[in-house]
Each structure stands twice: as C-alpha cells, then as structure tokens.
Amino acid sequence: MATRAGRISAFEEGPPPEGRPVRLLCEDHVGTYLLPFPCLHADGAWRNARTGEAIAGTVLGWRPVEDFSPRGRGPAAGA
Secondary structure, eight states, X not given: OOOHHHHHHTSBOSOOSTTOOEEEEEEOSSOEEEOSSOEEEETTEEXXXXXXXXXXXXXXXXXXXXXXXXXGSOHHHHO
C-alpha cells in the first residue's frame, strides 16, 4: 500500500502556470484521492476544467494532465 507521503511526492505543490490543465491530488477525512477530471487554477482558485465548478476539497498537489493515464487509455482519452 502506498503511503501518504509517497503519493504526495508524485505531485507538485503550489499553483501551476495559469490556464494549464492539471490532475489534482486531494484529501478528505477518508484519505487522498485523484480527481477524475482535469482542473485549472485561475484567479487563486481551483476549478473543474470542463464545467468551471470550484473544487471544494483540500488540494495537496498537482501534475500535468499528460502525466496521468486513466485505466491505461492514454492521456488524450482521459483529458
């Protein structure tokens, strides 16, 4: 089982370049989880890149969308 520190170490901290879609690692009372959709950081807030809805969870880190391949389908299929 991966440790919390191990999961976090695979992600960057702080905001990415404005307008760049990324995958977010978030945390709640149950544990850490990867959001299943790309997000953007704009005007000091994290938002769903597709809907524009604000992300309410605690964001631990981010990584570029192309670094994530959901279910082995490749980066374009998950973005």
